[in-house]
Amino acid sequence: MPHPNSPEEQLEALRQTYASQLSAKLRLIEETSEKLFKDSGDKEALKKLHYLAHSLAGSGATFGFSSLSRTGSALESFVSDIIENKLTITGEHTAGINNLLDELRKASDKSEKIIYSKQGKDTFPEKADSRPIFIVDDDVDIAQAIASQLISFGYTVQIFTDIAGLEKAMPHTEPAAIIMDIIFPEGEFAGTDVISQIRLHHKTRVPVIFVSVHDDMEARLRAVRADSDGYFVKPVDIYDLIDILAILTNPKDTEPYRILIVEDEPELAKFYSLILEQAGIITSIVTEPLTVMQNMVKFDPDLILMDLYMPDCSGMELARIIRQIPEYISLPIVFLSIERNLDKKLTAMGYGGDDFLTKPIQPVHLISAVTTRVERARALKNLMIRDSMTGLLNHSNILENLDREVSLAKRKTGKLAFAMLDIDNFKDVNDAYGHLTGDLVLKSLARLLQDRLRKTDLIGRYGGEEFAIILLDTDGACAEKILRELKDSLSQIRYQSGGAEFSITFSCGLAAFPAYEDPEKLILAADKALYKAKHAGRDRIILAE
Amino acid sequence: MTTPDLKRILLVEDEPDIQEVARLAMEAVGGFSVEICSSGSEALKKAPVFAPDLIILDVMMPEMDGPDTLRALREVPGIASIPVIFMTAKAQPQELRRYKEMGILDVVSKPFDPMTLSTTISDIWRHYHASS
Numbered sequence: 001m002p003h004p005n006s007p008e009e010q011l012e013a014l015r016q017t018y019a020s021q022l023s024a025k026l027r028l029i030e031e032t033s034e035k036l037f038k039d040s041g042d043k044e045a046l047k048k049l050h051y052l053a054h055s056l057a058g059s060g061a062t063f064g065f066s067s068l069s070r071t072g073s074a075l076e077s078f079v080s081d082i083i084e085n086k087l088t089i090t091g092e093h094t095a096g097i098n099n100l101l102d103e104l105r106k107a108s109d110k111s112e113k114i115i116y117s118k119q120g121k122d123t124f125p126e127k128a129d130s131r132p133i134f135i136v137d138d139d140v141d142i143a144q145a146i147a148s149q150l151i152s153f154g155y156t157v158q159i160f161t162d163i164a165g166l167e168k169a170m171p172h173t174e175p176a177a178i179i180m181d182i183i184f185p186e187g188e189f190a191g192t193d194v195i196s197q198i199r200l201h202h203k204t205r206v207p208v209i210f211v212s213v214h215d216d217m218e219a220r221l222r223a224v225r226a227d228s229d230g231y232f233v234k235p236v237d238i239y240d241l242i243d244i245l246a247i248l249t250n251p252k253d254t255e256p257y258r259i260l261i262v263e264d265e266p267e268l269a270k271f272y273s274l275i276l277e278q279a280g281i282i283t284s285i286v287t288e289p290l291t292v293m294q295n296m297v298k299f300d301p302d303l304i305l306m307d308l309y310m311p312d313c314s315g316m317e318l319a320r321i322i323r324q325i326p327e328y329i330s331l332p333i334v335f336l337s338i339e340r341n342l343d344k345k346l347t348a349m350g351y352g353g354d355d356f357l358t359k360p361i362q363p364v365h366l367i368s369a370v371t372t373r374v375e376r377a378r379a380l381k382n383l384m385i386r387d388s389m390t391g392l393l394n395h396s397n398i399l400e401n402l403d404r405e406v407s408l409a410k411r412k413t414g415k416l417a418f419a420m421l422d423i424d425n426f427k428d429v430n431d432a433y434g435h436l437t438g439d440l441v442l443k444s445l446a447r448l449l450q451d452r453l454r455k456t457d458l459i460g461r462y463g464g465e466e467f468a469i470i471l472l473d474t475d476g477a478c479a480e481k482i483l484r485e486l487k488d489s490l491s492q493i494r495y496q497s498g499g500a501e502f503s504i505t506f507s508c509g510l511a512a513f514p515a516y517e518d519p520e521k522l523i524l525a526a527d528k529a530l531y532k533a534k535h536a537g538r539d540r541i542i543l544a545e
Numbered sequence: 546m547t548t549p550d551l552k553r554i555l556l557v558e559d560e561p562d563i564q565e566v567a568r569l570a571m572e573a574v575g576g577f578s579v580e581i582c583s584s585g586s587e588a589l590k591k592a593p594v595f596a597p598d599l600i601i602l603d604v605m606m607p608e609m610d611g612p613d614t615l616r617a618l619r620e621v622p623g624i625a626s627i628p629v630i631f632m633t634a635k636a637q638p639q640e641l642r643r644y645k646e647m648g649i650l651d652v653v654s655k656p657f658d659p660m661t662l663s664t665t666i667s668d669i670w671r672h673y674h675a676s677s
Contacts, residue, residue, distance in 0.1 A: 007573040011659055014566050021562075054605055058634030058655030059562055069656045076635065 018063035022108045028052060033097055040089035050079045066492045067107035070151050075100040077158045081165045092161065096140035103148055131174055132156040133245065136166050137181040142234065146179060149238045149496065163194050170198055175206060176249045182212040182219055192222040199227055207248035211236050239440055246447050257281045257374045260301035262292055262318065264310045272305060275363040276370065289313040302374040308337035308348055319352035330380060332373040336361065387461040389439065390446035398460025398468045402519045405470055409513050416513040417471040417479035418522040420530045424505045424538040426465040433497040441495060441504060452486050476512035476543050483508055483541050505539035516544070548674040551667065553578045555597035557588040557614060559606045566659050575663025585609030589617055592624045599670065604633035615647060630669060
């Protein structure tokens, strides 16, 4: 219990004051908007609206109103777009602002518990993506509808109602993805045209999903030619859209490829390494084939690029040795050689190679041969170790990982925490809103876990509505803190189903190593703690003593 | 090489809500001595008197915004070299770059967590001194 006038108590008092003043703030925003709607040339009103939205965006979450911050930020971007591009305010802008005002009202009604974002020098390193999703559609209602759903899932969103706005923003920003309409006042296919242009000049590849009333071949072909990642026909099924967004913005899948180069000529090895590294691939070189095994363990490659003819040990022999190890049965191996004899090449493939590249090799061939193989290998690996619905590690894989990490922790006398998390009353969600919504809730929680936990944390789907998390190098108290923040994040999310809104909570049992010294004890303790949490009223986290 | 102590912070922020919660965050939680100004012009008057170790400037303020205030502060001998942190609700990469080019220590984004704001500021301070 914090004692009187502790900072926490003072903060609570400030929050109450803020909450009581919120309706006056909103009234002011509404009045300013009215002024703007009456006279769309009123620059003062426009500036004021911008300032007020900015103020809400910057204060909301500090005082316990996270959605207010996010919605305020969306309104601020919307207005700032109008100001910067000197747009005339149309009926659609008016509708857009009104929609956002509605959202603001809703957000201010619900006093939420606090959730933050980490700033600058993080206590929790390597958080996942909080870049915005850009929504570009001249139909403001549609843009808003998508935006509000995405916001309620915890995404940050920026709306553009015209192409000029997007073009202006792109050279300077890195959105996590763009949801793009195709038809614009500029033309029937202005959307795909502008994306093609952006792809030529932008420094990185941004995922793009097209949405359109067009369902014909020409539109789809243009989308494909603009290198699209998805295509939805309006009205967009938000569930499908979110599914694809989750895959496209999943940080784990965008980790750079790792290639091990086994080549006895150092100059040549360096040459391959340079080519690959320029394509953003991480490489490691082995010039002595007999040392390849320890290198593999340390480096954990996605693929091995191997010279066929080496002293000490030929590429074929090495490939066979590698394939003896169950773990490496499907690790892609690509041979390199001047060998032009087809029979010899085929024999090499028979010995465990996946592909054969003939020297001298063109850099572009090297890169494409390697990347397609790695992509395929990763997809296959994921099929085996991941739960298909949520993309999280599956039950057996998370247990294997726990075994491994506990051994590692023992050797290095490290620390580790194991959490079991179970959604409260999930059956009620399915019963009230249907299984489709239930699935969406699971996927959304999976995404939240991946977003809010650290890159080093291992997250698995343990059962129907149960999740298991291994927090590496973390003690019980720290893990509890992390999970509490996660719990707070979750409480901010309002799921929507057929016009109704609801939120979910979870119960969590935590056990830490070395207090519990082996995987079985950790699982048992966490399970017991989870049971306690459920029977103590749910929506809580209990750390096993 | 030890880091000099951070004791006195001047905060320039026009919104009363944020002023109060930031004071709480920095005084009660962080133990710093805090002076608050509601505008850039007030900051120009108070800074030489209060002699802060660090100045935190809100970016979006009416009349004189953060960057303009920074420029004005730099004209005044005695306070021109006090390190500055910007605070803003909007942190687009191109803006961040522009601010960094103005020679500030870092940018703290809003909304901030009142319980960890002082830690963030201390980290920035330590980081700045470690690299100079």
